[in-house]
Amino acid sequence: MKLATYKDGSRDGQLVVVSKDLGMAHYATGITSRLQQALDDWGFISPQLQDLYDALNHGRARHAFPFDPKQCMAPLPRAYQWADGSAYINHVELVRKARNAEVPESFYTDPLMYQGGSDDFLGPCDEVRVPSEAMGIDFEAEVAVITGDVPMGATPEQALDGIRLVMLANDVSLRNLIPAELAKGFGFFQSKPATAFSPVAVTLDEFTFQNENAWQAGRLHLTLQSTWNGRKVGQCEAGPEMTFHFGQLIAHICKTRNVRAGSVIGSGTVSNKGVEAKGKMQWPNGYSCIAEKRCIETIQDGQPSTEFMKFGDTIKIEMKGLDGNSVFGAIEQEIVSSVADRAASEA
Template identity: 75%
Template sequence: MKLATLKDGSRDGQLVVVSRDLKTAHYAADVAGRLQTVLDDWAFYAPQLQDLYDALNAGRARHPFPFDPKHCMAPLPRAYQWADGSAYVNHVELVRKARGAEMPPEFWTDPLMYQGGSDDFLGPYDDIVCASETFGIDFEAEVAVITGDVKMGATPAQAAEGIRLVVLANDVSLRNLIPAELGKGFGFFQSKPATAFSPVAVTPDELGDAWRERKVHLPMTVHWNSKKVGQPDCGTDMVFDFGQLIAHICKTRNVRAGSIVGSGTISNVDRKKGYCCIAEKRMLETIEDGKPSTEFMKFGDAVKIEMFDAQGHSVFGAIDQLVAQP
């Protein structure tokens, strides 16, 4: 099943069901008007939405209309929680190596995670608005999951049962603000502006064999100013799967329906796969040449993030954003 939220002038938008080929959609108002409503009672609403999805794909839906991702908000325009991990330890290792720091061994056994702002997500075509280029504007292509309720103390297997939907994310970072914030010893805040999400959220079964081991085994394609800069495989080198990431949160608290949990920047050890954030490119340059040569994003720059299945079909639609001044 594929779901999206269309802009309608409200904070939470209008829920629609989207066809598998992303060409048509159907309003879901007769079932539920908002995605959060569905997540709050998944067992009741999801089968009804699945029936509508099946009818839409079979050409039996009563009022289909052309689907335009440019009219989309984030699938969940605001969420109860946005927790972003760093499951690709290769990425973390490069960061530390670039500044000559050893990586603590526990980074391989205990996930890194921060809690970001969840009150103001961006739609897939919304601009990345930033006050200054000097902040070091960077994209970060990620996979994320949207959960139902997961109880405190859940094991990774139990936590994975709470996964309802899968999305793509652009977790924008302002790299030049990060060092001072981390230096305070209290984590990210100003250096992590609004995150953007793919136009469509999909249930894991839509991914077929690509959803296994609680991971997405498909490449993430990233274009920066129309040039392909990365296509790493999301299932490769993911040290912590989504069950483990959710269980990490559940160690001391419940996770409630409508929480979003991110994978962190996709990163493969194989350098030929390119990069999903500029910082990683700069890290490699620093390691090889002693200093970075690639600059961060400028006003007017474009980033496009998309995932294709084995047949070359877009699964979630694209995140396609421009960097803009306020």
């Protein structure tokens, strides 16, 4: 099934069930009003939501209405935890190679992960407000999952059973703030503003297309599309080159703590290796963040030439199923000045 959260003026919005084709929706109020409530009692509530989903898809839901992604908050507008991994080691290799640094052997066996802010997620069509272009504004197209309860010490295989929903993310990064923060030895903070998520989050059974399952062993084998200012810059395959699958990422968190229902775990930037053609490395699948493009340019030309995002830029992140239809709906955002917002409010 497919679930979304509609804006209603509150912090947590109203849970809606969305049809498979993303055309229609129905409030889940008669069952539960918040996604977190469903996650807390998934075994009891999810079958009721599934019944509503089936009725909606068959035209039997009496109070259905056209689905509008612009009315959506993040599927889970605020979460108990947001932990973002770096599951695509190719991305790490490019970043390291661009600064002539080796990738530590442990990076291939132990996932990289940081804990981000989860109190204020962005909806799929919300503006990305940043104080200054000089901060190095970047998008990051990712896949993310929402969990139920997963106990401390869970194996990767056990952790996979804790996945309830899958969605897309734009993990906005302010690249020019990162070096100074990492130099402190405590990791990202101000360089990672609010993350945006796709209009809908979907259950794992939605990835079966004509008997072919795109969800395999904790990886989603579909193409993640990134379109920057109307130009498609990324067509990255999310499955084959994901070094650590979602079960491994969740188990990494579970080594010393429980993971509770409503935790969000990100894959990190989806990244594909280059191929050698005519004596030169090329990246036919493009990129899922500007930083990676700049690393490629540095490796090839000695310095980056692609600039980071400017105010007025737009980013669209979407994933199509094997049937050619949008699975999650699209993240479509514009970069705007938060300083201009404050000036206008004070005028």
